Structures are given as C-alpha cells and as structure tokens.
C-alpha cells in the first residue's frame with residue numbers, strides 16, 4: 142500500500158482463521174453450536190475508529206479474497222497458525238499489506254514474519270493506533286511490541302455469529318503454570334482489569350446467557366465480588382473460570398456469584414495427582430477439591446473440571462484413577478485435554494530440549510492430538526486413554542443422570558455438545 146492522505150479512511154479486513162481441517166458442513170454447524178464467539182476481531186474493530194472495517198470469522202463465513210483492502214489483520218493461535226499463514230500469503234500475493242498477531246505470532250514472531258509485513262507482539266490495544274498511522278504513511282514496521290494500558294470493549298453492533306457469546310472483564314493470569322500458553326505469553330502474562338462500569342455496560346448489552354472468558358475470576362477476589370454485586374439486578378446467567386483453592390474457602394464469593402446468575406464454575410483441576418500438579422507448577426490443593434465442589438453445589442452452581450493428561454508422572458493407570466476421582470468428587474462436567482507444549486511455554490522449551498516433540502505441525506496443537514513422547518506410556522496409549530475416559534464420562538446414561546441431578550438446560554446443552562465435539566475430534 143502506498144502512503145495515503147491522512148484524511149483518507151483505511152479499508153481494514155480483520156480475520157479470525159479457522160482450523161484448516163474443519164471445513165465440512167457438519168463441522169461448520171457444530172462450530173456454530175459450540176464454539177465460543179471470539180472477541181478479538183471485535184476488540185480490534187473497536188480500535189479502528191472511523192476506518193472502513195470488515196470482520197470475517199472463518200468459523201462462520203468465507204473470506205472474499207477478491208475484495209480490496211489496505212490492511213488485512215489476522216489473529217492466530219497455534220492450531221490456526223497454518224491457516225493464518227495461508228490466508229496471509231494469498232493476500233500478500235495480491236499486493237495487500239498483512240499484519241499478524243495473537244498468541245502464536247507473539248510466541249514465534251520470526252516465523253510469523255515470513256508471512257506478514259508486520260507482526261504484533263503482545264496485545265493489540267496500545268499499539269493499533271500507531272499501526273494504522275504507519276499504514277497510512279506507507280511505513281509499516283516489521284515488528285510492533287505492545288505495552289497495553291487498557292482493555293478494549295468489543296464493537297459488536299449486532300454482529301458476531303456464534304451462539305455462545307463472551308464477556309471479558311479481566312485479561313491474563315500471573316501464575317505461570319508450566320504448560321499455560323496464556324500466562325507465559327506477552328498477551329496474557331500481565332493481569333489487567335477493565336473498570337467495572339465498562340464491564341457492566343458490556344453485560345447489559347449482552348444476551349441473557351454468556352461466558353466470562355477471563356482466565357480466572359479468582360485472581361482479584363475483591364474486584365470479582367464488586368462485579369457480582371453490580372450484576373445482581375441484571376437477570377443474566379453465566380459460566381466462569383476460577384481457582385479451586387479460592388472457591389473452597391470463600392462462601393461469600395459463591396453466594397454473590399449465585400445472586401449474579403452464575404450457573405457453572407470451571408476450575409483448572411488439571412490432575413488428581415500431586416506429582417503431576419507439582420510438575421505443572423500448579424498450586425492446587427487436592428485436599429480442597431471435595432470441599433470446593435460441595436460448596437459450589439450448595440450454592441446451586443455446577444462444577445466443571447478441566448483436566449490434562451500426559452504429564453511425566455502419568456502412567457496408563459491415570460485414566461481410570463481420574464475417572465474414579467471425578468465420580469467420587471461429583472463433578473458435573475469435564476474438559477479432558479492432552480498435554481500440549483505450546484510455543485512460548487517452559488514446557489515447550491523443556492520438551493524441545495529433550496528432543497521429545499515429534500511433530501511441529503501446528504494444526505495438531507489443538508489439545509486433541511499427542512505431539513510429544515510422554516515419559517511413562519506410548520503416545521498411542523495417551524490418546525487411547527483420553528478417548529476412553531471421554532467415552533465413559535460423556536455416555537448418554539451419564540448425561541441423563543447428570544441432568545436428573547441438576548436439571549439445568551444450559552448444562553444439558555453443554556454435556557451433549559461436548560459429547561459431539563469429542564466424537565468429532567476423536568473419531
């Protein structure tokens with residue numbers, strides 16, 4: 142793009158790429174039913190001010206390569222990076238300037254630069270204004286390092302095609318678990334919160350049901366309590382994430398959550414083994430698991446546990462042991478993930494150094510594929526064990542039992558769609 146008159150509007154396309162393999166009609170339908178609507182494109186759009194902005198989320202719609210743009214901004218995480226690079230190459234071949242950002246380009250900026258004119262390292266907030274000015278002047282820089290001081294509210298204007306919508310009150314987490322791609326990144330390593338007034342305005346405009354996308358609403362508990370108090374009269378229903386140790390000790394937080402409309406709280410349990418938690422640098426207290434789940438249930442809130450398999454201390458018995466523990470704890474739903482060494486994490490550096498990563502095909506870094514050699518089992522056993530556990534937990538009889546127990550339609554929706562997603566990914 143040549144320099145433009147400073148009064149001219151830029152034509153900006155913002156793209157959220159889809160994972161390449163998910164292209165069939167069934168995939169697109171399932172995505173529409175289950176995928177959480179990304180906020181990123183809409184947050185960047187809000188920073189574009191008076192410029193002419195088009196947003197394409199490839200999970201719901203197609204990119205029109207024949208249209209003409211001054212800049213194409215693409216946000217990618219590791220599993221979508223191959224598709225992001227494909228889109229970027231195609232636009233650059235047409236002579237359009239491409240800016241790449243997101244978790245993967247932030248972790249591997251030199252790799253991303255091979256497909257882009259500019260790479261944003263860190264959050265777009267705080268740097269996007271400068272990028273647009275440089276684009277107007279025809280002087281885009283190869284790399285932009287961001288030091289954000291605020292979080293943008295997304296510009297929705299009735300757009301956003303996903304069924305499951307999100308609110309972001311805070312961003313980031315300071316705890317640095319060894320495998321965590323959020324906390325170990327320049328995007329999510331710094332904890333930031335929006336002013337309450339801004340969050341409440343966003344919630345008022347949102348539908349009745351939403352998810353707080355925040356990594357954890359238990360990092361700053363007094364902020365969260367104030368947020369929940371302010372939400373009490375809004376008549377909303379939501380799910381959110383938090384730390385199990387905090388939930389086990391803070392009854393007030395749970396009753397405020399309930400009054401604010403919380404129907405499910407997801408906790409990063411990760412493992413029921415002390416050794417695995419130590420290895421992951423996760424400071425969960427296993428002795429508190431039972432109490433936390435009981436307290437959630439006392440407040441009418443469902444407990445969803447996020448689990449990770451493939452730690453060095455995990456052997457082939459881990460799947461049965463974990464399934465017994467989650468039944469015993471009376472967990473309402475689970476997310477079962479395969480340990481994945483995302484670029485930028487200490488886990489990635491460690492496994493790479495030990496020569497234990499056997500594929501760098503980023504599309505497989507989606508938590509459903511094994512990409513490293515576990516220590517105490519074969520990769521095939523790790524995949525088989527996770528599939529087995531999923532099959533047991535998301536059986537129709539279990540889903541039915543769970544529905545009888547908590548009689549919550551959103552939880553039923555969550556359990557059935559989780560079953561469908563796992564079936565697709567693990568078929």
Ligand code: SF4
Nearest residue numbers: 314317318321324356
């Ligand atoms: S607590 Fe959660 S978000 Fe924070 S570093 Fe650990 S895994 Fe990441």
